[in-house]
Amino acid sequence: MRTYKLTIAYDGSRFRGWQRQPDTDLTIQGILERIISGQVGYEVEVNGSGRTDAGVHASGQTASIVLAGQIEELRFRGELNRQLPEDIRVLDVQLVKNGFHARYKAKGKHYIYTIDRGERPDVFTRKYAWHFPDKLDVEQMRCAAKALTGLHDFTSFTDRDDEKSKVRKVYRIDIEETGSKLMIHYEGTGFLYHMVRILTGTLLDVGTGRVKPEEIRAILEAEDRQRAGQLAPALGLCLREVYYNKER
Amino acid sequence: MRTYKLTIAYDGSRFRGWQRQPDTDLTIQGILERIISGQVGYEVEVNGSGRTDAGVHASGQTASIVLAGQIEELRFRGELNRQLPEDIRVLDVQLVKNGFHARYKAKGKHYIYTIDRGERPDVFTRKYAWHFPDKLDVEQMRCAAKALTGLHDFTSFTDRDDEKSKVRKVYRIDIEETGSKLMIHYEGTGFLYHMVRILTGTLLDVGTGRVKPEEIRAILEAEDRQRAGQLAPALGLCLREVYYNKER
Numbered sequence: 001m002r003t004y005k006l007t008i009a010y011d012g013s014r015f016r017g018w019q020r021q022p023d024t025d026l027t028i029q030g031i032l033e034r035i036i037s038g039q040v041g042y043e044v045e046v047n048g049s050g051r052t053d054a055g056v057h058a059s060g061q062t063a064s065i066v067l068a069g070q071i072e073e074l075r076f077r078g079e080l081n082r083q084l085p086e087d088i089r090v091l092d093v094q095l096v097k098n099g100f101h102a103r104y105k106a107k108g109k110h111y112i113y114t115i116d117r118g119e120r121p122d123v124f125t126r127k128y129a130w131h132f133p134d135k136l137d138v139e140q141m142r143c144a145a146k147a148l149t150g151l152h153d154f155t156s157f158t159d160r161d162d163e164k165s166k167v168r169k170v171y172r173i174d175i176e177e178t179g180s181k182l183m184i185h186y187e188g189t190g191f192l193y194h195m196v197r198i199l200t201g202t203l204l205d206v207g208t209g210r211v212k213p214e215e216i217r218a219i220l221e222a223e224d225r226q227r228a229g230q231l232a233p234a235l236g237l238c239l240r241e242v243y244y245n246k247e248r
Numbered sequence: 249m250r251t252y253k254l255t256i257a258y259d260g261s262r263f264r265g266w267q268r269q270p271d272t273d274l275t276i277q278g279i280l281e282r283i284i285s286g287q288v289g290y291e292v293e294v295n296g297s298g299r300t301d302a303g304v305h306a307s308g309q310t311a312s313i314v315l316a317g318q319i320e321e322l323r324f325r326g327e328l329n330r331q332l333p334e335d336i337r338v339l340d341v342q343l344v345k346n347g348f349h350a351r352y353k354a355k356g357k358h359y360i361y362t363i364d365r366g367e368r369p370d371v372f373t374r375k376y377a378w379h380f381p382d383k384l385d386v387e388q389m390r391c392a393a394k395a396l397t398g399l400h401d402f403t404s405f406t407d408r409d410d411e412k413s414k415v416r417k418v419y420r421i422d423i424e425e426t427g428s429k430l431m432i433h434y435e436g437t438g439f440l441y442h443m444v445r446i447l448t449g450t451l452l453d454v455g456t457g458r459v460k461p462e463e464i465r466a467i468l469e470a471e472d473r474q475r476a477g478q479l480a481p482a483l484g485l486c487l488r489e490v491y492y493n494k495e496r
Contacts, residue, residue: 010371086369124257
């Protein structure tokens with residue numbers, strides 16, 4: 001028995017999300033499981049670091065698989081990539097200690113949300129950025145980002161009530177300006193359902209002046225989804241990297 | 249009568265090229281003419297700076313139109329963009345002197361050819377870059393680029409024999425490395441049919457060692473298409489900018 005860690009990139013545009021579903025082949029997990037199982041000749045479960053929503057992209061999603069025996073990593077990766085559709089790519093296959101699990105062992109994640117501030121959506125990034133042409137005060141957004149960073153109960157920033165604790169630690173929310181794009185970097189121990197997209201919607205409310213940075217604390221303390229901003233669309237979100245402890 | 253200069257961006261992936269064709273609506277010129285004519289209420293011809301091939305992109309194509317009277321540029325642009333498909337965008341509408349013609353008045357062009365050197369094609373740029381994972385000696389390519397720069401007869405670098413003169417002046421061929429991408433910048437007074445793509449194929453032959461930079465002179469002097477490299481695929485090519493004299 002051998003455990004492998006996969007690093008995966010996908011253009012989420014045409015998929016119904018990461019998680020396998022019985023009624024459609026358009027899920028990333030479903031496609032990976034079908035192709036990997038076909039490759040090794042027995043059923044393999046692909047355990048992702050988390051389930052990205054329909055339309056969300058990844059340039060560094062991770063997953064773990066347990067195989068009956070050892071495989072040659074480079075050749076295995078090549079064989080998978082030959083069979084995968086061009087919008088899913090296995091970037092890396094790595095032998096790890098048995099017991100490794102992409103979700104349970106994850107220590108943190110880095111997401112990037114991209115906003116296209118151009119007057120008209122950039123034709124080349126229209127599937128990877130949210131077009132938001134309204135004027136934005138980026139300095140105010142940075143103040144709000146600072147208030148959102150740290151250890152908080154993020155109940156106001158999720159759309160689901162299925163986690164025991166809504167407390168999460170956000171290490172970093174950095175807003176990078178490049179040309180007409182705004183890239184918001186989120187790093188944290190973990191994120192609740194829809195959390196990055198609601199954080200983004202809230203930061204944009206601050207950018208447009210609808211919400212003041214000083215109100216962020218009250219929005220957090222309210223523990224009330226109604227108080228936070230709108231859910232930013234899936235297409236702007238990309239899972240950049242999943243962090244693990246060095247020793248696996 | 250008023251003449252306007254349009255600046256246009258498009259993702260060429262699903263189009264049969266710039267030039268209108270009687271049997272398909274999938275041309276950029278055809279779509280622009282249909283929408284502009286519908287907008288003003290009479291037939292308008294859209295004259296591009298040149299015809300990009302099927303699959304070639306543009307982030308700064310230009311075109312000229314002659315309208316019966318004056319229009320409000322910003323509103324006109326907004327109305328066109330509302331009707332255009334999301335992979336074509338009018339970036340700018342500018343009143344110019346009567347007699348301006350996007351093709352005849354063009355003084356030069358800037359094209360970018362993007363090569364994806366990654367082991368596997370980047371899922372996010374797979375439609376905008378040629379995936380070429382072979383090892384490349386970029387310094388050798390730069391030597392060859394230098395030999396191709398200047399005033400030359402480019403008969404060896406075109407697939408068509410319909411121009412009186414095949415002499416063109418190439419101002420600049422610069423190779424920019426950014427991450428796993430190679431962006432080759434071409435600037436010149438004008439380019440022959442397929443010329444940028446054949447120049448790119450030839451530079452890659454140099455990069456892989458099949459051709460030496462010192463052979464470039466002989467390839468040019470041969471005036472023989474067989475001597476130059478392969479035609480690089482359309483998807484990597486983007487028309488970045490068209491240059492005009494200041495006074496129009």
